[in-house]
């Protein structure tokens with residue numbers, strides 16, 4: 001079941017990945033997927049995860065990576081700020097989504113007993129924290145990339161940077177919509193939807209959250225690959 | 231005087247190993263081959279019956295078996311499944327350096343517990359950029375106070391994700407040095423199980439050492455002794471590897487023989503065609519030759535004689551014979567030799583590793599040549 005879902009997800013992102021990475025090959029030591037474009041002018045690529053220095057050729061289309069050296073003595077995991085800092089947005093954002101989801105359900109079913117006003121305030125706080133702290137996480141990531149990976153322009157890092165920007169922009173939009181009071185009524189905490197404009201704001205808000213959940217999930221997944229290999 | 235007979239004790243050992251193989255190893259071979267699951271329960275039974283840690287000396291609770299005895303056991307177990315055999319035998323490779331070069335304290339601390347309960351250890355020498363050429367090993371060990379700090383990546387480490395400690399070869403400046411590194415040291419990171427061609431029951435992983443602190447007391451021998459220790463180990467273990475390959479040959483021969491006697495084509499039994507029966511005759515002859523090489527290499531080291539040449543001869547020859555025999559077996563079984571419902575195709579996949587690990591065949595031949603270079607006339 002889970003495997004089927006992962007298969008479906010894998011098939012869905014494949015064309016997108018193609019576009020982001022171009023042709024790829026797999027590090028023969030840690031199995032991280034690297035792009036042909038990561039190979040530098042000397043025909044070498046250094047695997048960001050395991051430090052394998054890989055010489056790449058593709059005779060008749062078959063990628064044949066050869067490990068010619070290892071980069072060891074790099075900045076060590078315990079000094080890596082980004083994997084720790086990343087838990088702020090990656091951990092908080094889904095909680096905010098959960099809060100918004102509860103409010104959506106409450107608005108549809110209208111159970112009087114739920115403390116919706118409180119949930120609405122808490123959701124906004126968590127959402128603001130997740131988005132507000134993410135620049136710190138990104139800064140830590142850039143710093144780790146420079147220290148541990150020598151600032152090499154890996155495709156996977158570019159993908160992370162692009163997705164991080166996406167997260168901040170969409171997250172900022174969601175916070176703005178939420179804080180404006182157009183989505184949830186400040187008094188009850190339920191979805192206002194009194195005018196078409198407010199309905200539109202609510203739809204935009206939930207769509208933004210959904211897309212950003214995918215974005216942050218991808219960031220977490222790719223980041224995990226960078227720490228643990230595959 | 232030459233005596234080719236087994237002593238009653240050796241005969242008994244063979245029979246015990248055969249019984250274990252028929253009861254535990256062979257019936258589970260296909261399952262572990264398909265799932266890749268580590269055969270821990272089978273190892274537990276092997277441990278209970280005294281087939282693990284065979285070379286640990288008696289004073290540390292082991293059986294202190296001779297290399298030749300170990301060969302007899304390994305050949306039997308690998309006839310059932312060489313992947314499971316490798317999992318069972320993996321401890322021996324990493325224990326040998328400690329037995330050879332360890333202090334009494336090191337032996338008491340790392341070998342003795344392994345004879346009390348089921349535990350694993352692993353030999354971590356190969357690196358992604360240095361396999362055959364062990365002198366290229368790059369893992370560094372820097373002396374800090376009374377500790378060494380290790381950094382590096384070890385690759386294709388058999389039993390790597392179940393081991394409680396590793397024998398690690400690292401360089402202290404330019405001196406290759408051996409260390410015993412407990413697996414629970416901070417900074418030891420084990421990778422996922424590699425998906426190999428064959429021997430799926432055996433666990434092969436990457437082990438990364440990131441700022442791992444190792445006390446000076448865990449250094450084997452002096453700084454700079456590591457290369458010698460790592461290489462001497464092979465004189466003790468290569469006869470056993472040859473015996474494992476002989477197990478595959480024996481399995482291939484038995485399966486092919488049984489099939490050829492019963493399968494009929496063109497109104498007669500397969501075996502009545504010389505094209506088939508000669509294959510069987512060649513397998514038998516080569517198995518005998520490979521066994522004698524392995525037994526002799528083992529016997530030499532058991533008697534305290536240098537066996538580097540003979541151990542290398544045994545290892546490459548037995549590996550080649552196993553590979554040939556597995557392919558011949560698959561050929562004799564025809565289409566049934568190619569499906570995974572029958573045991574032949576697994577032998578083909580399993581046999582290949584013997585030509586690669588513990589020094590590839592080319593390296594064994596280089597060792598033989600090195601000895602020849604110092605020989606005027608071969609007696």
Ligand SMILES: Cc1cc2nc3c(=O)[nH]c(=O)nc-3n(C[C@H](O)[C@H](O)[C@H](O)COP(=O)(O)OP(=O)(O)OC[C@H]3O[C@@H](n4cnc5c(N)ncnc54)[C@H](O)[C@@H]3O)c2cc1C
Nearest residue numbers: 353354355356360361362363386387388587588589590592
């Ligand atoms: C399943 C598995 C388990 C393993 N378990 C362990 C383990 O537990 N511990 C451990 O330390 N290592 C282990 N290894 C590593 C193994 O010992 C090495 O793979 C082996 O020594 C070959 O090294 P390499 O792969 O780097 O090949 P290379 O050294 O790159 O050699 C490539 C090929 O070139 C040949 N060659 C190299 N030099 C020469 C030469 N001068 N002349 C002619 N031919 C040459 C080799 O024979 C080989 O065929 C394992 C490997 C595998 C696949």
Ligand SMILES: [Zn+2]
Nearest residue numbers: 027030047050
């Ligand atoms: Zn890698």
